[in-house]
Amino acid sequence: MADPIKKIVLKGGKTRYRFVVDVDPVPVRDEVTGAVVVDPATGLPKMKRRQLTVTRDTKTEAENEYARIRHQRAIGTFVAPSKTTMAELVDTWLKAATRDVERATARSYEDAMRYVRTHLGEKLLQELSEDDVESLIDWMLTSARRIGGKPGTGLSVRTVSLTLGRLRAALNLAIRRGLVARNVAEHVTIPRQARKNDRARRKGRVPWSEDEVKEFLSSVAHDRLYAVMLLSLIGLRPAEVCGLRWRDVDLTAGTLSVETTRTLVEGVVIEKDAKSEAGERKLPLPAVVLEALRAFRSRQHQERVKAEDGYEDSGRVVVDELGRAVKTDWLRREAYKRMAWAGVRKVRLYDARHACLSWMANNGVPDTVVSAWAGHSDLSFTKRVYVHPDPQSLRAGSEKLADLLG
Numbered sequence: 210m211a212d213p214i215k216k217i218v219l220k221g222g223k224t225r226y227r228f229v230v231d232v233d234p235v236p237v238r239d240e241v242t243g244a245v246v247v248d249p250a251t252g253l254p255k256m257k258r259r260q261l262t263v264t265r266d267t268k269t270e271a272e273n274e275y276a277r278i279r280h281q282r283a284i285g286t287f288v289a290p291s292k293t294t295m296a297e298l299v300d301t302w303l304k305a306a307t308r309d310v311e312r313a314t315a316r317s318y319e320d321a322m323r324y325v326r327t328h329l330g331e332k333l334l335q336e337l338s339e340d341d342v343e344s345l346i347d348w349m350l351t352s353a354r355r356i357g358g359k360p361g362t363g364l365s366v367r368t369v370s371l372t373l374g375r376l377r378a379a380l381n382l383a384i385r386r387g388l389v390a391r392n393v394a395e396h397v398t399i400p401r402q403a404r405k406n407d408r409a410r411r412k413g414r415v416p417w418s419e420d421e422v423k424e425f426l427s428s429v430a431h432d433r434l435y436a437v438m439l440l441s442l443i444g445l446r447p448a449e450v451c452g453l454r455w456r457d458v459d460l461t462a463g464t465l466s467v468e469t470t471r472t473l474v475e476g477v478v479i480e481k482d483a484k485s486e487a488g489e490r491k492l493p494l495p496a497v498v499l500e501a502l503r504a505f506r507s508r509q510h511q512e513r514v515k516a517e518d519g520y521e522d523s524g525r526v527v528v529d530e531l532g533r534a535v536k537t538d539w540l541r542r543e544a545y546k547r548m549a550w551a552g553v554r555k556v557r558l559y560d561a562r563h564a565c566l567s568w569m570a571n572n573g574v575p576d577t578v579v580s581a582w583a584g585h586s587d588l589s590f591t592k593r594v595y596v597h598p599d600p601q602s603l604r605a606g607s608e609k610l611a612d613l614l615g
Contacts, residue, residue, distance in 0.1 A: 214271045217264075226271035227264040230278055232289045233387055235259055243304065261289055288335070288390045295337060296330035298388075302379035321368075321375040324349055334388055337380075342397045346373065350403050366407035369399055416564035421553050428551030433508065434543055436501035437527050441544065443498060444565040446470070446584075447537040447558045453526040460506065463499045466491045467584060471525075471534065490584055502526070 214228045234256040237246040246255045261278070265271040281287035299322045307315035328345045329337065349372065350363045373394065380392040417425070422442060429435050440450045448470035457466040467490050494502070505526075512530050513520045523534040541558055548555050556564075 213275060214268060216268070225264050225266060226268045227262065228271060228275050229260050229262050230275065232259050232261045232278075232282070232287065235387070259289070286390050288387060291333075291335055291388050293334045293383075293388055294330065295332045295334055296326050298334050298379055298383055299326050299330070301386075302375075302382050305382060306375075306378065317371070318375060321372040322379070324353055324364075324372050325376055325379075328353075334383060337389075337393055339393050339397055342373075342376065342394045345376075346397065346399060350400070366399055366404055369403075373397065373399070415556075416560045416567060417554070417556055418564075419568060422564060422568075425548065425551050425553045428553070429547050432547065433505075433530075434547070436498070436505040437540070438544065438547065439498045439501050440527075441540075441558050441561050442565055443492070443495065444562050444569075446562065447540050449584075451525070451527055451535055451537050451540055454524050455506070455526055456524065458502060458526060460499065460503055463494045463496075464491050465494055471536065490581065 213230070214226050217225050217227050219225060237255040237257050238244065239246055247253065248255050263271070263274055263278070265274060278287060303315075303318060303322060306318055310318075325345065328348055329341060332341060346369055349369045350366075352361050353364050354360060354362045377392060377394045380389065380394055383389045384392060426435075426438070426442070429438050432438070437450065440453070441447070445453075445467065449467050452469040452471035453465070453467070454469065457468055459465075509528065509532070513522070513532060516531055519531060521532040523532055525534040527535055527540065529535060529539075544558055544561075545555060
């Protein structure tokens with residue numbers, strides 16, 4: 210067998226040793242779309258030959274490298290050298306991951322990987338190490354924030370966790386494409402102290418108590434948006450409140466069907482079906498909510514008459530005085546104004562949702578009903594994230610213990 214290692218003499222007279230070896234073929238991809246080209250005769254991807262040229266200073270070095278490559282090819286761990294950067298990997302992964310997802314989901318992927326691009330974008334993929342991934346996490350936890358708070362401060366553990374998960378997925382794609390042999394982010398974790406600090410921060414975000422809910426509702430009882438505030442307090446998501454249509458409300462039967470959502474993504478209003486199959490649900494309305502909706506419907510009729518041709522009949526339940534549909538940011542601002550007027554503690558609308566679900570769970574409503582009301586398919590998620598023990602429920606537990614202990 211001929212010696213695969215050839216002696217070469219460079220222009221300057223220096224002697225080196227070179228060999229050419231076949232490595233794993235790669236799929237042929239369309240130059241425009243990047244999609245893998247399929248052979249119509251076989252139905253299999255078309256493949257093109259790939260060769261690797263290696264040059265070393267001594268024959269021994271060349272022989273050792275040749276043996277290493279042959280061994281790694283035999284056991285399936287060989288990875289050909291590549292100049293792919295992390296920024297290029299991010300682009301490749303985003304293109305694959307967002308092919309068939311909703312715009313809001315695609316935006317969440319892009320947001321998560323923006324931190325990878327910023328911190329590691331120029332790094333060669335094949336030089337990425339666990340230390341680099343840990344450096345990314347430390348940076349995100351301490352100083353990566355640019356919007357949504359004070360610039361230069363740390364991001365939430367949830368945001369960091371989402372980015373870490375997307376990075377792992379991107380590196381798994383790199384493994385499938387034969388660009389790296391292992392996923393260096395696989396065993397990297399978020400520091401325990403950061404998780405502890407995050408739990409403490411979330412504990413400080415306390416939903417309204419029963420008394421605070423009553424105080425708020427008493428203050429807005431005669432407000433134009435009284436029915437809208439009630440919808441937020443019966444456990445609907447802000448996007449569900451904004452997406453609600455009058456045809457989804459049966460004022461005779463006293464029911465409400467959650468079928469669509471309306472939210473803002475990158476400054477564009479996105480209207481879509483409910484978040485999940487479980488999110489599509491029909492809820493029987495409490496009497497106070499039903500009466501408030503009837504009054505709000507009547508008021509909208511009066512506003513239509515007053516505005517004449519200037520009224521826009523959007524068909525939505527939550528509209529402004531000219532009938533125009535609103536967005537979630539508008540709903541939040543209006544809710545916060547009314548919290549300030551009422552003199553109650555400012556909470557997120559999602560915390561109002563928490564308050565509703567907690568009250569139901571702490572007052573004997575079965576867990577399965579609470580989860581279905583919330584529009585969740587995972588019962589444990591509802592209990593873990595949305596249900597918070599309140600003083601009244603803890604007092605009931607104490608009374609039960611008193612019965613046991615005599």
